[in-house]
Structures are given as C-alpha cells and as structure tokens.
Amino acid sequence: MQVTAKIQQPSPRAFQHIEPVSISTQLYRHLRGAVIRGELHPGQALSESEIARQYSTSRQPVREAFIKLAEERLVIILPQRGTFVVKISVADVLDARFVREAIEVAVAQEAATSAQPTAIKELRNLIEQQKAVEHGHNEEFLALDEEFHRTIALSVGRAHAWRVIENIKAQMDRIRYLSLDDATPLPLIIEQHTRIVDGIEAGDPTTAAAATRSHLREITVSLPNIAARFPDLFESD
C-alpha cells in the first residue's frame, strides 16, 4: 500500500537551487549600484535600447530591470517618453530617514533585550574593521557600515525589517556618495556605533535606542548643505 502524500498543488520544492542569475537581475543590480553611487546622474535619461546595446543583450531584460528600479523609486518610467534617474528630493530623504529611524530604533531595543553574545562579538569585530579602514577608502567603510546595521537586525531575526531598511537606505546612500569626503567624520560614526553596541551589550534598551536615534539623525545636518551644493541633482521642492 502506498502512502499518498496529499500533493495539493505543484508547489515549489523545499530544496533551494543554486540560482542561475538571469540577465535582467544582473542588469538590475548593476544599474542599482550605478544610480546609488551617482555614476548615473539624477535626471539623466536612460534608454532601453541604448543600455541593451551596451550590454549586448535585448531590450527585454533591460526593461525588466527598469521595472524593478522603478518599484524602488530609483528611476521613473514615463510611458512613451522615457526612463529617467529620479532626482533626489530633500523631503523624500527626510521621510525615508524617519521611517528608518523608527524601524532601527525598535530593532535596537529588541537587540538590547535578546541579542546573543556571538552577535555582540560580531558587532565589535565589525567596529574594529571599521577602525582599520584607511583614510580615503570610503566605499569600503560604507560596506562595513551597512553590514553593521544589517547584523543588528538579523541578530534578532528581523530579516523583513532589514529588507525594508535596505530599500530606504538606497535613497540615503545616494546622499552619502555625494559627500564622501566631507560628511560626518568616520571616527565619530565609529564612536556612535560603539555606543549602540554598548547599549545592546548592557541590555539597556533605552540607551541602545537613544544611541541609534542620534546616529541616524546625522544626515539631517549635512543634507541641506549637500542639496545647496548640488542643486541640479535635487528635485526643486
């Protein structure tokens, strides 16, 4: 007799495959990075066929990459007119920052009450790596910075929360790349990171929250200056 497993649907396998990254996904990642790093300028027109030529592919994968970028508000698709890198909006960045603060503060509080020692060790380690970044290697620092924040979120199992933050960060990182040299000094950022971990390790949600809050408010200081320095890259709002 056969045990008939009730297969209600041709549902996806539990096993994961080594995902073959499609062309459209590769394009998406590539273009996303270029927009965030400012290599593609806010306001610049992107052409499906032009990019298809550049990457020796057809328009379709490019088009699908555009759709994903548009979902993330990094480009805007105007039907029958063109696709453009969205200009940065001061109001939008501040709104995004607000959301990020709300989420990360909540995550920090949670971490302070339930983070494992291994996670704290990992965070300390990341801070050491941040200290070791040589002057001028800002991109390297940005990667470590992102990993720091991600580690906190994942340490308390908040993968979804991190996914949301990841999108929001894209908008904020565009600002950081504009002011790589004269933004908040790295030692100050590192000190703020240290205070956050201190709060978490001490099991003190209030301190961890406050440290996270003040850390994430740095951008509100530099943003107006940057907007004034690069008026062409910003929405006139």
Added chain:
Amino acid sequence: MQVTAKIQQPSPRAFQHIEPVSISTQLYRHLRGAVIRGELHPGQALSESEIARQYSTSRQPVREAFIKLAEERLVIILPQRGTFVVKISVADVLDARFVREAIEVAVAQEAATSAQPTAIKELRNLIEQQKAVEHGHNEEFLALDEEFHRTIALSVGRAHAWRVIENIKAQMDRIRYLSLDDATPLPLIIEQHTRIVDGIEAGDPTTAAAATRSHLREITVSLPNIAARFPDLFESD
C-alpha cells in the same frame, strides 16, 4: 538676443499627464487584489500563458505584472519552473507586523504633536463611517480601516512611510481575509481607533503611541489560531 535657459537634461516634465494605465499595470492591480483576498490560494501555481489567455493579452504584460508581485513577495518566481502564490509564513507576518508597529507608532507620536484640526475631524468622520458599516460587510470595513491609518500618516506628511506600510499591510491583510467573520470584533477595533484619535487630539504622544501599539498587536492573538485552521495555506515553518 536670446535668453538661453540652461536645459541641462532631457528631464521629465513637471506637468502630470492623465496616465494611460498599461495592461501590465492593470493586471498587477487585479492579481494583487486577488492574492490578498485569497481568491488565488497560497501555493497555487500561476502560469504566464494561462493568465494571458484569460485576459486576452500576450504573455509579456503578465510577466511584468508577475515581476511587480514578486517584488512585493506576493508571488515567487522560480526560473524554468513556475510562478506561485507564496504561502503565508507566520514568522514573516509577525516580522512585518513588527515593522508596521514601529512605523505607525512613530507616526502617531508625530501626529499627536503636530496634526491639524481638519485631520482630526476627518479621522472622527472615518470612525463614524466605520460604526455605520452593517454587520457582515467586512470588506467595506477593511477599506475604511485602511483609509483611517493612511489618513493619520498623510496628516503629518509621511507619504513615504505610508507607502512602506501599504506593502506590509498586504501580508497582514491576507490574514484578515482568512478570518473575516471571527476576527477581532468590529466594535473593539472602532474603540481602539477612537483611543488613538483621542490621544492625537489631546496632543499626548505617549497615549497615542500606546493606543496604536495595542491596536496593532491584535493580530498576534488571532494568527496562531488561523494558522492552525488553514495549515495548507501556511508555510510549514
């Protein structure tokens, strides 16, 4: 002599057009609603060609609608295998709820300090409409519920925050549609809404925050029961 306006980029017009909604966008909205309402069952396979036939269009718009749904984690696209309505994951819903609480609590606090009287009037009005919903017309109530939360966010200019919540809500609403009849009683929800507005009107961020928090925690009570009642619709995690 001609005044040459410096047109630096072929940037998009400031004027908005009446957007001609593309087929792929229509499909996206349609399918999104169907997934949230549970008309398309978690785990169910969707086929590009099948849906294209149903809506008398080609596969391409369907495909692009799928991509947007996948970005929202409502479907999962497995290359060369199929596209499936994602099963509901208890852990994911709880994680989404966590994020939503973080954002909406922050918004409520802000509203308590800076909401305009017209906004409060609008909120009171929405509550009255909620009271007027006849027994059994739950979909109508859900729409008013969504408008209530959106109104709070927009009253303090947090459009971006609302956009994030809108995505998150999709996951949570799938649960609500599963338990339309025996979920939290409507009068209780209305009372919670009232407490939130009371806090906002009183200019008391602490009360507004607390009211929002407990309101958004309702789902944690009903979720386990629902998951136990519809095991097929949930990820086994």
Added chain:
DNA sequence: TTTGCCATACATGTATGGTAGACTATCAAA
C-alpha cells in the same frame, strides 16, 4: 517673427517565436 502642420526619430508597450532548463510519465533493464 510667429504660428501651425508634418515628417522623422525615438520612447515605451505589446505580441510572438524560439531556447534551455525542470518536471513527469513511460518503459526497459537489473
């Protein structure tokens, strides 16, 4: 000079055919 029409080029949107990979059913061999 200004205005309005129109040809042209270019944009995204849609339709369709082909390809490679993944699953299933079938059947032969052990």
Added chain:
DNA sequence: TTTGATAGTCTACCATACATGTATGGCAAA
C-alpha cells in the same frame, strides 16, 4: 520491485518585430 534512461511537456527567459504615443526640427503660411 527498483532503478535508470528517455521522450514529451511544461515553465520562465530572451530576442525580435510591430504598435503607438511623444519630442523635435524643418518648412510653409500668416
């Protein structure tokens, strides 16, 4: 009974052609 090979059929992915709306420059008329 179990295993393995294979043909057939499904899928998403990509390439290409066509449809349709938009921007623009030239040119004739006012």
